[in-house]
Amino acid sequence: MLAASGVALEFRGVGKIFPDGTEAVRGVSFMVEDGQFVAVVGPSGAGKSTLLRVASGLTEPSSGTVAVGPTVPGYVFQDPTLLPWRSVQANIALLAQLAGLPRTRRRELVAEAISLTGLEGFERHLPRTLSGGMRMRVSLARALTMRPSLFLFDEPFGAVDEITRQRLGQEVLRLYERERFAGLFVTHSVVEAVWLASRVIVLSARPGRVLAEIDVPFDYPRPLDLRFDAVFGATARTVSAALQESFA
Amino acid sequence: MTAPARPQLAPPSAASPDRPPSRLRRAARATGPPLAVLAAVIGLWYAVTYLALAPRRRFLLPPPHQVITDGFGDWSTFHETLKGLAATAKVALVGLAIAATLGMIFAVLMSQAGWIERSFYPWAVVLQTIPILAIVPLIGFWLGYGFWSRTVVCILIALFPIITNTLFGLQSTDAGQHDLFTLHRASRWARLVHLEIPSALPAVFTGLRISAGLSVIGAIVGDFFFREGQPGIGSLIDDYTRSLQSAPLFAAIIVSSLFGLAVFWLFGLAAHRIVGSWYTPRQRS
Ligand SMILES: Nc1ncnc2c1ncn2[C@@H]1O[C@H](COP(=O)(O)OP(=O)(O)O)[C@@H](O)[C@H]1O
Ligand SMILES: [Mg+2]
Numbered sequence: 025m026l027a028a029s030g031v032a033l034e035f036r037g038v039g040k041i042f043p044d045g046t047e048a049v050r051g052v053s054f055m056v057e058d059g060q061f062v063a064v065v066g067p068s069g070a071g072k073s074t075l076l077r078v079a080s081g082l083t084e085p086s087s088g089t090v091a092v093g094p095t096v097p098g099y100v101f102q103d104p105t106l107l108p109w110r111s112v113q114a115n116i117a118l119l120a121q122l123a124g125l126p127r128t129r130r131r132e133l134v135a136e137a138i139s140l141t142g143l144e145g146f147e148r149h150l151p152r153t154l155s156g157g158m159r160m161r162v163s164l165a166r167a168l169t170m171r172p173s174l175f176l177f178d179e180p181f182g183a184v185d186e187i188t189r190q191r192l193g194q195e196v197l198r199l200y201e202r203e204r205f206a207g208l209f210v211t212h213s214v215v216e217a218v219w220l221a222s223r224v225i226v227l228s229a230r231p232g233r234v235l236a237e238i239d240v241p242f243d244y245p246r247p248l249d250l251r252f253d254a255v256f257g258a259t260a261r262t263v264s265a266a267l268q269e270s271f272a
Numbered sequence: 273m274t275a276p277a278r279p280q281l282a283p284p285s286a287a288s289p290d291r292p293p294s295r296l297r298r299a300a301r302a303t304g305p306p307l308a309v310l311a312a313v314i315g316l317w318y319a320v321t322y323l324a325l326a327p328r329r330r331f332l333l334p335p336p337h338q339v340i341t342d343g344f345g346d347w348s349t350f351h352e353t354l355k356g357l358a359a360t361a362k363v364a365l366v367g368l369a370i371a372a373t374l375g376m377i378f379a380v381l382m383s384q385a386g387w388i389e390r391s392f393y394p395w396a397v398v399l400q401t402i403p404i405l406a407i408v409p410l411i412g413f414w415l416g417y418g419f420w421s422r423t424v425v426c427i428l429i430a431l432f433p434i435i436t437n438t439l440f441g442l443q444s445t446d447a448g449q450h451d452l453f454t455l456h457r458a459s460r461w462a463r464l465v466h467l468e469i470p471s472a473l474p475a476v477f478t479g480l481r482i483s484a485g486l487s488v489i490g491a492i493v494g495d496f497f498f499r500e501g502q503p504g505i506g507s508l509i510d511d512y513t514r515s516l517q518s519a520p521l522f523a524a525i526i527v528s529s530l531f532g533l534a535v536f537w538l539f540g541l542a543a544h545r546i547v548g549s550w551y552t553p554r555q556r557s
Contacts, residue, residue: 082451099455105448108550109470118466122456150550170456 027091032056032174032206033079037088039231040074048074050231051088058173061200061207063217065263066227067270072210073102075232076176079208098172098205100180104163106151113138113147116165123170137165140199157188161195168199177209181216193220194248201245214267218260219251226266236266334518343523353508353524356495357531360504363419364491364535367426368484374427375434375483376476382435383442383468384460393439400432404490408497418501422494429490430483437479441472474551477543484535492528 027034033056040048049071056062066072077083078090080097106115116137120130138144141161151159160180167175177196181189193216200207200220211217217224218240226236240259242250250256314336321335334342344350378396382389408425415421445468453463495506503511505528512521 077451080455082455096456099452101448101451103448105446105452107449107467107470109473109547118452119456121466122453122458122462152550 025089025091027093030058031091032058032060032093033097033208034091035075035079035088036090038075038078038085038090039087040071040078040083041086047231049078049227050233052227052232052234053088054225054234054237056174056206056208058206059204060223061209061221062223062225063209063211063221064225064227065211065214065217065267066232067229067267068212069230070227070270071230071232072227073178076178076208076210080176093173095173096170097174097176098167098170100160100163100167100175100177102179102182104151104156104159106159106162106166108151111148111150112143112154112162115151115162116143116169119166119170133169137168140168140202141165141195155188156184157192160184160192164192164195164199171203173205175205175207175209177207177211179210179212182212189216190248196220197244197246214260214263215251218256218263219246224263226263226270228270235270236263238263238266331516331518334522339519339522339526342519343521343526346520349520350523353505353520353527356503356505356508356524357527359502360488360491360495360506360528361531363422363494363504364426364484364487367423367490368430368480368487370423371427371430371483371487372434372480375431375479376438379435379438379442380464380469382439384464389439396432396435399428402428404429405493408493412498416500417498421498422491422504425494426487426490429493430487433482433486434476434479437475437482438472441475442468444475445471473547474543474553477539477547481536481539481543484539485532488528488532488535 035052035054038052039050042048052071052075054062064072064075074083076099078085079092080099081092107118110118113134117130117134120133125133138147141164143158143161143165146154146158151162154162163180181192184192196207196209197220207221209217209220211220222240222242222244224238224240225234226238227233228235238259241255317333317336321330321333325333342349343353378392382393404425407428411421411424415424449467449471450463453467458466491504492506492509495504495508496510499507505524509521509524509528512518512524
């Protein structure tokens with residue numbers, strides 16, 4: 025379904041029951057406006073990935089509807105999902121290639137995405153020679169080439185160390201501040217959610233339902249040391265408390 | 273103060289206490305054990321020839337040096353053996369090439385449509401279970417006793433591993449990568465060319481290696497039955513056996529085995545060159 029103007033993504037009463045009977049999410053409704061960055065936190069198995077798959081059209085909802093824009097969303101999976109036989113630049117070029125863009129345009133888009141993600145000098149590397157954080161950057165750059173108006177992030181930094189995680193978070197913020205895409209960012213880190221998003225959705229344990237929607241009272245650009253601000257702490261505490269409820 | 277002892281993974285060597293074993297040492301580690309086995313086998317061979325066999329029965333197992341002087345040293349005999357090998361090699365390689373082409377096409381078709389796989393895969397299994405020796409006479413009956421009959425034997429024997437390995441490779445593509453292609457509305461062709469075929473390549477090479485060995489066996493078996501034209505090494509083996517020429521017989525057997533080995537090694541090398549940069553099988557350390 026096509027979203028109304030000004031809306032990047034809207035879930036209306038979305039439920040998903042898998043053929044084996046697992047009910048992943050139930051009656052989920054919320055909206056992401058154009059240019060808005062929303063985070064989803066919830067316990068593992070709450071149906072967060074399922075929500076993103078439904079949003080992208082990879083999975084059909086069992087009930088309810090989902091409305092999105094006309095273009096393919098950028099999807100950054102938990103795994104970098106790079107093609108191991110392709111170099112960094114060939115991996116980044118994949119989506120433009122699948123879209124059938126001419127070679128020269130492809131090259132421009134790739135060069136731009138490489139410079140946006142700081143991958144210069146690694147163009148010819150194979151994925152296996154890169155660290156986990158660098159692979160995630162390549163995955164991000166690949167999604168960027170298509171200039172999506174909506175980005176879906178599925179715990180993209182779950183598998184990297186804390187320092188890399190912060191740096192990648194900063195990069196996503198920087199990209200967002202520059203491009204102002206709409207974003208739906210799934211994470212299990214409360215601090216990451218509050219730091220990146222202007223609104224945090226808290227999901228219950230399975231089947232996932234929306235327990236709380238918490239606004240984050242900060243504008244962009246956001247500095248890294250925002251995390252040590254008192255209001256930031258209070259917001260994080262509110263999210264954390266709602267998350268505690270989800271286990272009850 | 274002394275530095276704490278570092279944990280030692282390998283016993284220290286006098287020359288380089290910290291560095292990993294040199295290339296030479298690794299080469300020695302790789303070739304030493306099989307060479308030791310070879311030496312033991314040759315020793316056993318001599319023992320059987322001279323200790324177990326009575327002199328008049330010694331033709332059953334001539335000593336190794338006699339195989340070398342009479343089998344390889346006699347140029348006209350060895351030349352004959354090499355010509356036979358060339359004829360057999362041609363059959364094996366043509367058969368393998370055809371089996372590889374057909375097998376990969378079949379595997380791609382099966383991977384693209386479930387009904388093709390369901391209809392044909394059981395027959396591929398049946399093909400595999402037919403005792404090939406039982407139908408070889410039939411092939412001669414239909415196709416004659418020359419090159420093509422021998423080649424068909426190779427194709428029949430080499431086809432199945434290509435089909436199964438290629439199909440396995442095509443179907444074991446990463447689900448996340450499939451999602452990415454689905455999300456971006458990739459055509460079936462784009463998915464095949466940019467995702468499924470490249471990720472199947474390591475498995476394809478595994479299949480090719482197995483089938484190369486089988487094709488060589490098929491060609492030698494074919495030689496036993498189909499004797500039109502240039503005799504292959506299989507017919508020479510048969511002739512030497514009948515005429516009790518054991519030294520050339522052993523030479524022919526050794527040469528055929530070396531050829532099989534060379535083919536196997538060549539495909540290993542090709543696999544390493546083509547997919548080695550991004551694909552490493554799990555190794556014993
Ligand atoms: N294809 C599927 N078939 C059956 N159950 C599934 C499938 N995908 C996910 N699930 C189940 O649905 C629940 C939610 O999964 P998921 O959306 O991956 O949760 P999260 O991302 O929040 O950890 C889990 O219990 C999971 O096992
Ligand atoms: Mg998940």
